[in-house]
Amino acid sequence: MTMREKIEEAASRYPDQRSAIMPALLIAQREHGHLPGPVLEEVADILGVERIWVYELATFYTLFHTEPVGIFHLQLCDNVSCMLCRSEDLLRHLEEVLGIKKGGTTPDGLFTLSTVECLGACEMAPVMQVGDDYHGDLDIARIDALLDRLRATVRQATGADLVAPGPPGE
Amino acid sequence: MFEPVLLKNLDVPDGHLLATYEAGGGYRALAKALREHTPDEIIDLVKKSNLRGRGGAGFPTGMKWSFVPKRTGKPKYLCCNADEGEPGTFKDRIIMERDPHQLIEGMAISAYAIGAETAYVYIRGEYTLAIARLEQAIAEAHAKGYLGTRILGSDFSFVVHIHCGAGAYICGEETAMLDSLEGKRAQPRLKPPFPAVEGLYASPTVINNVETLACVPHIVVRGADWFRGIGPDKSPGPKLYCLSGQVRKPGLYELPMGIPLRELVCDYAGGPLPGRKLKAVIPGGVSAPLIPERGLDVGMDFDSLAAAGSMLGSAGVIVIDDSTCIVKVATRIIEFFHHESCGKCTPCREGLNWVVKVLRRVEAGQGAPGDLEQLAELCKGIFGNTFCALGDGAAMGLRAALAHFEDEFVAHIEERRCLFH
DSSP states (O other), X not given: OOHHHHHHHHHTTSSSGGGGHHHXXXXXXXXXXXXXXXXXXXXXXXXXXXXXXXXXXXXXXXXXXXXXXXXXXXXXXXXXXXXXXXXXHHHHHHHHHHTOOTTOBOTTSOEEEEEESOOSOGGGOSOEEETTEEEOSOOHHHHHHHHHHHHHHHHHHHSSSXXXXXXXXX | OOOOXXXXXXXSTTTTSHHHHXXXXXXXXXXXXXXXXXXXXXXXXXXHXXXXXXXXTXXXXXXXXXXXXXXXXXXXXXEEEEOOOSTTOOHHHHHHHHOHHHHHHHHHHHHHHHTOXXXXXXXXXTOHHHHHHHHHXXXXXXXXXXXXXXXXXXXXXXXXXXXXXXXXXXXXXHHHHHHHHTTSOOOOOOSSSOTTTSOGGGSOEEEEEHXXXXXXXXXXXXXXXXXXXXXXTTSOSEXXXXXXXXXXXXXXXXXXXXXXXXXXXXXXXXXXXXXXOEEEEXXXXXXXXXXXXXXXXXXXXXXXXXXXXXXXXXXXXXXXXXXXXXXXXXXXXXXXXXXXXOSOSHHHHHHHHHHHHHHHHHHXXXXXXXXXXXXXXXXXXXXXXXXXXXXXXXXXXXXXXXXXXXXXXXXXXXXXXXXXX
């Protein structure tokens, strides 16, 4: 299905097209990786809604990215339960091994590192979401193994270490 | 030994599939409801069971349903609040991942009771596995005639749609959720009108939490008296408790409502980590005021915790041991509320900004004399003066931390450092 078809299908679930903006943005973000202005306008045009309505939502909800993010978005929870299980140590370690600060993206475009509010998986704290997957009961060794696995996925897919031509946004 | 009801399929292989659910007696409650009861009888049954909302507020579910007007000429909606964002809470995720049909059956019976033909499950976007499992379960239920038109040969037709959230804690507040469903920024509405009269698309709407809806099939099959026989009469039923933090066996526990908090933490969850002592417990997600160790003999139900100055909330039980600085915990909690404040009303938006600034400097050992008085003053300016409970939760939590652990705040200011780091 094209992006337009997916959005139109989502819109059929609501009596009001405006309700479909959120699902449409999630579909568009899966398609494009992030939501730059032209994509927001395309979503507005497909749904036939005011562009400002689409901009309002894209800038309100934290899962929407109007700026590019790395291929793997490391989202480490640092809310109370994870904090009590030493998520700070993991953040420091990730910043060290990736050579970036929280909020940054590695120069090869592979990893973006963020801290996020509670992921709702406190039974496996400290926990981190990468793409669709949750990784729990983390410690430094498990973080290292996870980063290795993620790098290997890209190597397998592309046959090269680096995949992005340059830092995102260029 | 308490026999699990809501989590009985937790460890059953393929518990998320329709065949497994049916083999365990699934969808018999829906068949019974449609065949033997009128919608009003179902509402009465749930009223008699004393089921109270599991999302946090503890409002009587049957009474909420009875507020829906009978004849308005408008469609009615059921919304399932699956936007589980209260830090320390993960029960709804596990129900949806492991036993999604239990929720669907609960929704179908509830929709029948209130006369809704459409439901939206507002589920947080991070919960990708729960979303996938629920989507699959909805498709299975449709194929088997448990959803769709003229369900099981009755006159009742009902469809369920999933609506994914996109990362905003405030969507757990029911009127903010409705605005979000309508495609707006999630900001709470002024009440009245209440959603039961004017909710989604200005139509009568009932919003219930996942766990609340999951209780409904069991009440239909086993009866209101069975439900009321579990735990305190005014706050009864099986209850899911989410244990996390500095505790030996974090996880999801199903036990009767009203179980003593100490028993839950020390006996079921194994108590504090080796060599540590319990210091405090947050009993119901970070909106619930913390309880110091000496207060842990309180019952885990709506009324007992309210009487003890806290609340059951989402039953997200966060255990804090003696290696942890309460100022740090309080600061992190307020940072969360500040980040999630929707910005609609001034006391919450501006007040929490001030509270964060003061707390951060106290925690960093740069606090000034008078800071604690200022925090108390700010709490007074926020509490009771906001559109929704977000600001209240923040103020109540901070007040409890200040009341029970004042010495730690004072030490940060006087010694100009944290004694724990």
